[in-house]
Structures are given as C-alpha cells and as structure tokens.
Amino acid sequence: MARPLAGHSAMLEGGGGREGADKARDEFFSEAQELIDVLGRDLLVLDEALKKGQFDAESINDVFRGVHTLKGLAGLFGATRMAGLSHQLEDALDDLRLGRIELTAAVLDLLFKAVSLYTRLLTAEKGGLAEPAQEVEELLSALGQVSARRAGATAGTVAQYDLDPGLFGVLTEYEEHRLRTTIQQGLQLYRIRVRFSLATIDSALDELKAAVRPHGEIITYLPTGSGTDAETIDLEILMASAEASEGLREAIQGPNVSIEEVPRRSSSSARPSLLAPRPAEAPVPKEFGAPPVQSASPGGDRARPTFLGIAPQSAAAGASSMGLSRAAAPRAAGPGEISLRSITQTVRVDIRKLDRLMTIVGELAIVKTAIAKLSERARTRAIGPRELALELQRLNRTFDRHLAQMQGGILEVRMVPLGQAFDKLARIVRQISREHAKEVRLVVTGAETEIDKLIVEELSDPLMHMIRNAIDHGIESGEDRLRVGKPPIGTIALNAFQKANHVVIEVEDDGAGMDPAALAAEAVRRGVVSADEAKAMTSRDVVALVFMPGFTTKQVATDLSGRGVGLDVVKTNISKLGGVVDITSEIGIGTKMTITLPITLAIINVLLVEIGARLFAIPLANVDEAIALDETQVRAIESREVLTVRGASLPIARLERLFGMQRLQVGSRRAFVVIAQVADRRLGLVVDELVGQRDIVIKPLGKSLSGTRGFAGATELGDQRVALVIDVAALIEEVLASAETRRLAQIESDESSRRYPALRRA
Amino acid sequence: MRRVLVAEDSVSARAFVRAVLEGPEFASRSGGCEVLEASSGFDAMRLLPRGPYDLIITDINMTDINGLELIRFIRKSAHHATTPLLVISTLRGEQDVERGLALGANGYLGKPFTPEQLREACERLMGDRERARASGPPAGRP
Numbered sequence: 001m002a003r004p005l006a007g008h009s010a011m012l013e014g015g016g017g018r019e020g021a022d023k024a025r026d027e028f029f030s031e032a033q034e035l036i037d038v039l040g041r042d043l044l045v046l047d048e049a050l051k052k053g054q055f056d057a058e059s060i061n062d063v064f065r066g067v068h069t070l071k072g073l074a075g076l077f078g079a080t081r082m083a084g085l086s087h088q089l090e091d092a093l094d095d096l097r098l099g100r101i102e103l104t105a106a107v108l109d110l111l112f113k114a115v116s117l118y119t120r121l122l123t124a125e126k127g128g129l130a131e132p133a134q135e136v137e138e139l140l141s142a143l144g145q146v147s148a149r150r151a152g153a154t155a156g157t158v159a160q161y162d163l164d165p166g167l168f169g170v171l172t173e174y175e176e177h178r179l180r181t182t183i184q185q186g187l188q189l190y191r192i193r194v195r196f197s198l199a200t201i202d203s204a205l206d207e208l209k210a211a212v213r214p215h216g217e218i219i220t221y222l223p224t225g226s227g228t229d230a231e232t233i234d235l236e237i238l239m240a241s242a243e244a245s246e247g248l249r250e251a252i253q254g255p256n257v258s259i260e261e262v263p264r265r266s267s268s269s270a271r272p273s274l275l276a277p278r279p280a281e282a283p284v285p286k287e288f289g290a291p292p293v294q295s296a297s298p299g300g301d302r303a304r305p306t307f308l309g310i311a312p313q314s315a316a317a318g319a320s321s322m323g324l325s326r327a328a329a330p331r332a333a334g335p336g337e338i339s340l341r342s343i344t345q346t347v348r349v350d351i352r353k354l355d356r357l358m359t360i361v362g363e364l365a366i367v368k369t370a371i372a373k374l375s376e377r378a379r380t381r382a383i384g385p386r387e388l389a390l391e392l393q394r395l396n397r398t399f400d401r402h403l404a405q406m407q408g409g410i411l412e413v414r415m416v417p418l419g420q421a422f423d424k425l426a427r428i429v430r431q432i433s434r435e436h437a438k439e440v441r442l443v444v445t446g447a448e449t450e451i452d453k454l455i456v457e458e459l460s461d462p463l464m465h466m467i468r469n470a471i472d473h474g475i476e477s478g479e480d481r482l483r484v485g486k487p488p489i490g491t492i493a494l495n496a497f498q499k500a501n502h503v504v505i506e507v508e509d510d511g512a513g514m515d516p517a518a519l520a521a522e523a524v525r526r527g528v529v530s531a532d533e534a535k536a537m538t539s540r541d542v543v544a545l546v547f548m549p550g551f552t553t554k555q556v557a558t559d560l561s562g563r564g565v566g567l568d569v570v571k572t573n574i575s576k577l578g579g580v581v582d583i584t585s586e587i588g589i590g591t592k593m594t595i596t597l598p599i600t601l602a603i604i605n606v607l608l609v610e611i612g613a614r615l616f617a618i619p620l621a622n623v624d625e626a627i628a629l630d631e632t633q634v635r636a637i638e639s640r641e642v643l644t645v646r647g648a649s650l651p652i653a654r655l656e657r658l659f660g661m662q663r664l665q666v667g668s669r670r671a672f673v674v675i676a677q678v679a680d681r682r683l684g685l686v687v688d689e690l691v692g693q694r695d696i697v698i699k700p701l702g703k704s705l706s707g708t709r710g711f712a713g714a715t716e717l718g719d720q721r722v723a724l725v726i727d728v729a730a731l732i733e734e735v736l737a738s739a740e741t742r743r744l745a746q747i748e749s750d751e752s753s754r755r756y757p758a759l760r761r762a
Numbered sequence: 763m764r765r766v767l768v769a770e771d772s773v774s775a776r777a778f779v780r781a782v783l784e785g786p787e788f789a790s791r792s793g794g795c796e797v798l799e800a801s802s803g804f805d806a807m808r809l810l811p812r813g814p815y816d817l818i819i820t821d822i823n824m825t826d827i828n829g830l831e832l833i834r835f836i837r838k839s840a841h842h843a844t845t846p847l848l849v850i851s852t853l854r855g856e857q858d859v860e861r862g863l864a865l866g867a868n869g870y871l872g873k874p875f876t877p878e879q880l881r882e883a884c885e886r887l888m889g890d891r892e893r894a895r896a897s898g899p900p901a902g903r904p
Contacts, residue, residue, distance in 0.1 A: 020781030027774035068823060069772050072852045075874025076778050083874070169865055170830035172823060198808050205804070205826070221827045223807055223835040233807050 028077045029126060030346040032070060036118045037420075039066045040427045043111055046103070047430065055103060061174060063111070064093040070118070082121045085136050089114055092143045098177045101146060110142055112431060163189075163262060167222070167238075175220045182217060182240035188261060190216070190248060192237040193224075195256035201233060208237075211252045216241025238262075347453045349413050357409045363402045370395055407695070414454070415599075418496045418505070419447030421460045428464050429492065432471050439478060439489040440471055446496035451503045451599055455577055459505075459597075462570040462581075466507045466593050467492060469567060474511030474591050484588065486510065502621065503599055508592040514585040516542040523548070543585050547571040578619075578712060580679045580729045596679045606696050606715075608723060609674060610689035612661040615723040617696060617715055618685065622676045622728035626690055629671040643673060643684050650675065652684035653735045655726075659710075678729045681736060685726075698725050710734060763794045764816040764888060769806035769832060770850070771824045775873075776801070779819060779850075782877045783884060792885050803827025810836070815845055816888050822851040822862070830865055837866035846887035850875070 042063045049056040071086030073079075089111075095101040117136055124131040171179065183189070192212075196204050212218055217240050225234035241248060245261050252259060374391055377383040383391070422444050433440040451459075475481075475490035482488055495506040516539035523529050523545045534542070549568040574581045579597035598604070598621055606617035607626070633644045634652065642649045652673060673684040698713040712727040766783055770776045780797040782788060788795060798815075800806035803824050818836060822829035829849065836842045846869070849862045854872035862870050868890075871883050 020777075020785055024774060024777035024781045027777040031772060031774045065823065065825070068852065072873045073772060073774055075852070076775060169861060170828070170834050172828050172830070175828070201804060201808070220831065221803070222831050223803070223827055225839075233804070 025077065026346075028073055029122065032073055032082075032118075032122055033346075034348075035066050035070050035073075036115060036122065037423065039063060039118070040112075040115045041423050042066065043108065043115060044423070044426050044430070046111075047108055050103060050105065050108065057097065057178070060093065060097045060103070064090065064097050064174070067093055079121065079125045081131055081133065081136055082118065082125065085114065085117065085121065085140065088140050088143050092146055094173075095146075097174060099181065107146055109434065110139060110146065112427060113139055115427065116431075170222070171220060178217065179219050179238070179240070182219070187216070187240040187242050188245075189219075190239045190241060190245065191260050191262055192235075192239055192252065193258045193260075194235050194237065194254065196233045196235065198231055198233060208252070208254070208257075212237075212239060215243050215248055215251050347414065347416065353409065353413050357406065357413070360402055360406045360409060364399070364406070367395060367399050367402065411452075414452050415450040416453045416456055417447060418449045418451055418456060418459075418503070419444075421456050421463060422447050422494060422496075424460060425463055425467055425494065428467060429471070432468060436471060437477075438471060438475055440475055441489050441491050442467075442494060443491060444494045449496040449498055449503055451597065455597060458573065458577055459595075462573045462595070463494075463505070463507065465567065465570050467494075470507060470509040470511065470591065474509040474513075476512050480512075498599070499596075503597050505595040505597070506592055507595075508590060510590040513587040513589050513591055514543055514546070515587050519543065519545060540584065543583050546583065547581065575729060575733075578727070578729060580681075580733075582679055594679070604696060604698065604725075606694055606725065607674065608691035608694055608717075609672075609685075609687040610691055611655045611659070611687050613688075614661070615691065615717070615721060616655070616687075617694070617723045617725045618674055618676065619712070619725070619728060620693065622678055624675040624677045624682065626672055626674045629673045629686055645673075645675070645684075650682055650684045651736065652686055653731070654686045656686070656688070658735070676728045676732065678732050681732050683728075683732045683735055685731075696723075696725070763796050765796050765798060765814075766817045766819060766884070767798045767800060767806065767809055767813070767815045769800040769803065769818070769820040769824070769829065771802055771821060773801070775821070775850075778877075779880065782880050785877075787877075788881050788884075791881070792888070795884075803829070803832050806832055807835070810839070810842060813841055813845070815842070817846045817848060817884055818842065819848045819850055819884075822849060822853050822858070830861065833862065833865045833867055846890065848883055848887055850880075 042059050045059045046056055046063070049059065067086050067089050071083055071090055074083035074086055092101070092107075092110075096103055096107070101107070117132055117139060120132050121136070179189075192208075194208065209218065219238040219240060222236040222238070223233060224236050225232075245259060249259050374383070374388070374395070378388055426442050426444070429440055429442040470492050471490075475492070476484075476486075478488040481490065491510045493506070493508040495504075495508070497504055520529075520534040520537065520542045523542070524531050524534050528545060528548050529537070547567050547570070549566065571581050574595055574597070577597055579595055582594045582596075583591065584594075585591040598619070605620040607620050607623050609616050609618060627645065629643075635642050635644070635649075637649075641652050641654070643652045644650075650673075672687050672690050674687055674690075675682060675684050677683075694717065696715040696717075698715055700713050701708060701711060710727055710731050712725045712730075714722055714724050716722055768776055768779050770779070776799045780799065783795045783797050798809055798812075800809050803826055806818075806820065807827065820829040820832055824832075827835075829851065833847060833849070836845070836847060847867045848869040848871060849867045850871045850873055851858065851862070852873045859870045859872075869883050869887050871879060875883075
C-alpha cells in the first residue's frame with residue numbers, strides 16, 4: 001500500500017517544519033483512534049436503546065459528530081479512503097439524526113461494520129496492512145441502499161414562536177432539526193439567561209446541563225454580552241420542555257440564572273420567510289448579527305470577502321496529507337484477522353496528575369540545590385566530616401521520599417481502567433453472536449479496575465480470542481440450551497478485580513464445558529501428548545491442553561475460530577506480559593479462563609538473590625516467603641525434588657543446576673528456598689544467598705537473547721552490577737509442566753546452557 | 763509576532779493549523795506567528811478577552827456554542843469587530859459559505875485544505891488588515 005505523498009506535504013516538511021508536521025500526524029492517529037473507540041461505545045448505547053424500542057437522539061448525534069470529525073481529519077491528513085467512507089457514513093447518519101431514515105438492527109450492523117473497518121483503515125494508513133478496499137466498497141453500497149430508503153423530510157413550523165430571526169443564521173442544521181422536532185412534539189420553548197464566571201465555567205456549565213437534562217433538551221447556547229469582560233460570559237440558552245415555567249424555575253436555580261417562556265405569536269404575524277423548511281435558504285436578515293458584508297471586510301478595500309479553497313476537487317483528489325509515514329508498522333495481525341489493539345500508545349492524562357508530578361519535580365530541584373551547596377561547603381572545608389555525613393543522610397532521606405512519590409505519580413499516570421479493553425469486547429460479542437445466530441449476553445464487572453496502559457493494549461487481542469472461543473465452542477445453540485434446561489440466551493461473564501499486586505480477569509461462560517476424556521483422546525490423536533502421558537494426567541492438566549499449539553476442541557472449526565489463532569497464542573501473549581492463564585471446565589456447567597497479570601510492567605520490586613556468586617532478581621510480587629533450606633526435608637518423588645514445608649510438600653528447583661552454572665563448593669554451605677507463586681502454582685527456588693529488596697526497571701535482553709526463556713530481562717543495580725530478572729511464571733511452567741518433569745532431573749549442563757544462553761554470556 | 767486564535771474542537775486539526783502557521787515557510791513569507799488554541803466555543807470565549815488577535819480562525823460544528831454563534835458574538839463585540847475572521851469547516855455548500863460570510867466572516871476555507879491554501883488565506887486576511895492600518899483609519903469601520 002504505497003501511496004505517493006501528496007505534493008504539498010513536501011512543502012510543509014521542506015523548510016525544517018517536520019517536527020510540527022510529525023506532531024500533528026501523531027495527533028491525528030491518536031485522535032482518530034480515540035474517536036473510533038468512542039464511536040463503538042456510542043453504537044453499543046444505541047443498540048441497547050434500540051433493543052428497548054427507544055430512539056436515542058443524543059447518541060445518534062454523538063455518532064454523527066464523531067464521524068463528521070473523522071471525515072475532516074481524514075481529509076486533512078490525506079487518508080482518502082477513510083475520508084470517503086466517512087463522507088458516505090455521515091450522509092446516512094445525518095439522515096438518521098434528522099429522522100429521514102429509521103434506525104434498525106440492520107442499519108446498526110452496518111455502523112458496527114464501519115467501526116471495525118475504520119480501525120483497519122487507520123492501521124493501513126500507519127503502514128500496517130493493506131487497505132480493506134473491497135470491504136469498504138461493499139459497505140458503501142450497502143449504505144447507499146439505506147439512504148435511498150429515506151422518507152421525505154417533515155417540515156415543521158417554527159414561526160409560531162417569537163424567536164429572534166437572526167437565530168436561524170447561527171443554528172447548525174442539527175440544532176435546527178431538534179428545534180423543529182421538539183416544537184412538533186408540542187414542547188414549550190424557554191430562554192434561560194445565565195451569567196457564568198470564566199474561572200468556573202466548565203463546572204458551572206456541567207451543573208446546569210445536569211439540572212436541565214431531566215426536564216428538557218437544550219437546543220443551543222448563544223453567547224451575548226460585549227466580549228470585553230475577561231471575567232464573565234453571558235449566555236442565552238434555548239431549551240425545549242414539556243413542563244411549566246414555575247416547575248423549571250424551581251428545578252434550574254442559580255444566582256445568575258433566569259428563565260422565561262418564549263412567547264407564541266399570533267399566526268397572522270408569523271414571518272413567511274421563516275416557514276421555509278431550511279432557514280438557511282432564506283436570506284439572513286441584514287439588520288441582525290453582522291454588519292453588512294462589504295464593510296466587514298477588514299480595510300474595506302475589497303467588495304467581496306475572500307472566498308477560498310472550496311474547489312470541489314479538493315474533496316478527494318486534492319486531499320491533503322501531512323506526510324503520513326508508512327514506517328513503524330504496528331505488530332499487526334495476519335491478513336484477514338481483526339485486531340482490537342489501538343494503533344496509538346497515547347495516554348490522556350488528567351492535568352492535575354501532571355501538576356502533582358511537577359510539584360515533586362520542584363521538590364527534587366530543592367534537594368539538588370541543597371546538594372550543590374553542601375558539596376561547595378565540603379570543597380572549601382567549611383563543614384566537618386561528621387556534619388557532612390549527617391547532612392547527606394538527611395538529604396538522602398528527602399530525596400528517597402520524593403523519588404518514591406515521583407514513581408507513584410508516574411505509575412498512576414500510566415494506569416487506565418480495564419473498561420477501555422472491555423468496551424471493544426462488547427462490540428465483538430454482539431458481532432459474533434449475530435453472525436453465529438447464538439444469543440449471548442456479556443456481563444461485565446470490575447471495568448473500573450486499573451492497570452498499566454501498555455498491558456491494556458496487549459490484552460485486547462487475547463481477550464477477544466478467548467471470547468470468540470467461548471461463543472464458538474462453549475455456548476450452545478438456543479435449542480440445545482433449552483433441551484438441557486438452560487436459559488436460551490448464553491452468558492459470558494467478564495470479571496476483573498485486583499488481588500494484591502495483580503489484576504485478575506476471568507472469562508466465564510455458561511456453555512457446554514469440556515469433557516476431559518474426549519479432550520485427552522483428541523490430544524493423543526493429534527500427537528500433542530502420548531497415550532501414556534495422557535493417562536498420567538489429571539483432568540485439570542488435560543483441560544489445560546487447549547493452550548497447546550495446534551489444538552482445537554471441536555471437530556468442525558467454524559469460520560469464527562478458524563481464523564488461525566488458537567488459544568496457544570493467547571497463552572504466549574499473556575506470558576509476555578508476565579501473566580499466566582488458567583482454565584477450569586465442568587461438563588454442562590461451563591468453562592472459566594482466568595488471567596492473572598501484574599499491575600504494571602514499568603518498575604517492579606524484586607528480591608535480589610545470589611546463585612553461584614551471581615546476582616539474580618525475583619519479582620517480589622511472585623515471592624511468597626523465603627526460608628532456610630533444610631536438606632533433610634528434601635525427598636525425591638519420581639525424579640522430582642520435593643521439600644516438605646510445614647507439612648505440605650513443595651516442588652523445588654535448584655537454580656544453579658537448572659541454569660547449568662558452575663557449582664561452587666557443595667555441602668557445608670547453607671542455602672535458602674524462595675517460595676515463588678504464580679496464580680495457584682508454587683515452586684521453591686533454591687538459592688545460595690538472599691541479598692535484599694530493590695526497586696528496579698527491567699530492560700529487555702536484546703535481540704540476540706530474545707529467544708531465551710526463563711528470564712524477563714536484566715536490570716542495572718546502580719553499582720555497575722547487572723542482575724538477570726527471573727521470569728517466575730515461565731520458570732514454574734518449565735519446571736512443573738508434566739511432560740517436562742522427567743527430563744528435568746537429567747538436564748545436562750550443556751543442554752541447559754543452550755537453553756539459557758544468557759548465563760554463558762553474562 | 764502576530765497572534766492567531768484557533769477555535770476548533772479537533773486536537774489534530776488544531777495541530778495542523780499550528781504546524782502550518784508556526785512553520786518556517788509561513789514565517790519566511792509573512793513573519794512569525796503565534797497560535798493560541800481554543801478547544802471549544804466556550805474556550806474561545808475565554809481567550810477572546812486576552813486579545814487583540816491578528817486573525818481568528820473558527821470551525822463551525824462544535825458542541826454547545828457553535829462556530830456561527832461564535833462569529834456572531836465576535837462581530838458584536840467592540841474589541842473584535844474588525845478582527846479578520848476565517849472559517850474552516852467541512853460544511854462547504856454554497857449556503858453554508860453564504861451564511862458564514864453574512865454573519866461577518868472574512869474568509870471561508872472548506873475542509874480539507876492544503877497547508878498552502880491555509881497559508882494563502884491567512885496571508886491575505888492579515889495582509890488586508892495591515893494594509894488598511896497603514897493607510898490610516900480603516901474605511902470599513904462602522
């Protein structure tokens with residue numbers, strides 16, 4: 001998809017203006033993505049309302065505005081196809097909001113389709129995939145058919161109200177439509193006059209809107225006054241309501257608020273020009289609003305005001321581009337596969353959070369000044385060593401405190417509610433269940449649970465696959481459900497909650513569940529496990545086989561799950577985030593998949609340990625406790641070492657051996673067991689020494705070591721030492737995986753150094 | 763340094779305008795320019811008293827106070843009655859343009875537009891004003 005850049009983008013970049021252009025382009029991607037997300041959310045609201053037989057005018061207008069803005073942006077930044085789609089979509093939405101066509105489930109389907117196409121178009125624009133040209137064409141023709149069904153517009157009369165004729169010069173078409181509609185519904189018009197203080201206008205306006213909403217609809221806001229006052233704004237708000245003025249005055253009170261009825265005039269005095277269906281077609285009365293056109297031109301040296309750039313060709317052919325770079329392709333899904341991941345990595349932050357960070361930076365600057373002064377005093381020997389030490393200690397404590405605040409503040413900025421990922425899933429559930437003729441209800445709890453933005457983004461796709469899987473393989477058809485006495489509508493529950501340093505997300509369906517015997521047979525048939533291995537497995541282990549590569553639970557793969565992504569990919573993606581995914585299933589009752597994730601990837605608290613004289617870091621979030629190793633309590637069970645701790649047995653792994661490291665003197669040395677836990681799996685890690693706790697920033701191992709398993713990365717400790725960070729989830733996986741157990745005991749040092757090459761080089 | 767107020771609810775459209783007007787091309791042709799951004803009609807109302815401005819650019823379709831309402835207000839206020847005013851909007855029909863100009867806008871630029879079109883429009887509108895200033899009291903002032 002290499003489209004040449006539009007000519008003028010070069011002009012923008014030529015003179016060194018790249019930075020501004022790049023920034024604008026980044027803003028485009030991030031704003032467009034946000035608009036698309038909001039569109040999806042608004043459509044769901046519309047869908048809900050429609051199911052209850054309601055028409056949600058406000059949401060339709062929100063959708064229209066979103067598409068309208070997208071159209072403008074796409075045009076401005078040269079995303080031609082997106083602009084084209086938006087244009088057609090906007091027409092259809094305009095018809096919808098102006099009541100010219102009816103909103104039906106079929107029309108909503110098209111709108112949902114448009115949202116998913118938008119995402120793909122945006123990805124294509126950024127350089128990820130080919131544009132879904134064919135699908136856009138199909139959607140456009142379907143939209144065209146919808147618009148063709150429009151009914152004739154109903155022209156109401158507004159003239160019965162004694163309204164300022166200039167009003168029609170400033171209403172947008174939609175505002176005008178709402179005005180007509182409300183009048184047709186027999187509502188009374190009111191004028192609310194209000195004076196806002198500029199300092200508090202945002203909150204005051206929200207309060208006013210909230211007060212008005214239960215009683216009527218605001219048509220428009222007209223600023224009045226002179227515009228010279230820097231303190232206040234005077235507004236005239238036009239509102240339609242079914243209620244009497246006394247009640248409204250009671251409900252909408254305020255120090256600077258007055259409400260009056262817009263009087264109806266006698267029919268004879270109605271001005272004929274205002275009866276026109278579209279007042280813009282009537283000339284705007286000259287006596288109102290602006291001075292006559294000619295004198296409005298600054299300088300008055302030109303008869304006509306300038307009239308620029310409305311050449312029709314600028315719509316598509318001349319669509320501008322700010323040099324959208326096709327570089328940095330996002331890790332996109334394969335062809336034909338839909339990804340829910342946002343293409344931008346922008347976080348919108350409450351300015352107050354940044355203010356707090358700024359305050360901390362100020363505090364840190366004070367510490368810095370103090371250090372500078374102190375070092376100057378030390379240099380000139382103006383301070384004794386003891387006093388110097390005291391001062392340094394004091395400064396160090398202050399510095400520590402502010403740094404911790406800074407870290408907390410930055411983490412807070414990175415946190416976003418999981419709802420961001422869940423909203424998109426609701427759309428997917430609707431789409432799949434409609435395609436699939438299964439009725440499915442999505443019940444979400446804990447959408448407000450916060451997690452690192454980066455994790456939310458990476459979660460979208462795995463969650464989507466899990467939900468696809470649940471609908472495809474879990475939820476039975478309506479008849480089947482009725483036959484076994486279940487309600488015909490299936491339920492998928494999406495629950496999120498925080499548990500200590502982790503966030504847990506459950507995807508639970510009330511479908512058919514999985515039969516371990518059938519699963520085991522299938523696994524053997526596919527060669528995923530041997531018959532003997534299958535026999536030795538618990539039913540829980542068997543169910544977990546669905547996460548193995550190349551495994552499908554149904555004989556017939558439908559078009560839904562047949563899109564090439566199995567649950568093994570889900571598992572890999574979750575592991576990359578330092579999380580684990582577990583599955584439990586009961587025949588006839590349903591299946592539950594549980595994802596356990598760290599809250600953030602940015603800064604983690606670790607336990608530093610020494611193994612074979614080298615330092616390693618174990619994330620504290622995974623550490624239950626650390627105890628001294630009592631070799632007498634170690635027993636070998638089936639070639640696996642197990643330690644008895646307070647009566648319970650705990651599998652242990654001797655990291656020195658596992659990592660294939662040179663053994664120091666054996667025997668007399670004491671050792672420790674760090675009991676690590678991920679989800680409900682525990683493993684004792686045998687280490688030589690416990691060094692201490694530390695906050696670290698994990699750095700990736702780099703390309704050449706990217707295939708190394710068992711390590712999450714490396715970290716610098718500040719004293720020029722480096723430690724590898726153990727990936728506890730992967731290690732537990734590795735050690736406990738039943739198929740691996742037997743081999744584990746025989747790991748030769750050469751094999752393990754092949755598997756853990758990082759150690760050889762470290 | 764000239765000051766331009768941009769009322770537009772899309773952050774990337776504002777960034778586009780800023781990139782063009784604060785860019786080197788515009789600076790070398792027409793001198794430096796400082797762009798103030800208003801993200802809504804209300805926001806513009808807040809920034810208006812902090813004028814004067816050499817040019818006001820506004821979108822039409824904005825929630826609450828729309829661009830047309832803003833234009834009408836600006837033209838009624840003594841402070842900004844003669845400030846050059848450019849509309850940028852996706853509404854590009856003849857009626858839309860007529861309406862904007864009748865309310866007192868001096869120029870109307872349909873979206874999408876190219877950086878060059880925007881530069882030209884702004885140059886023209888600000889140039890008119892300066893020429894008028896240079897030749898004594900503006901003839902067009904009511």
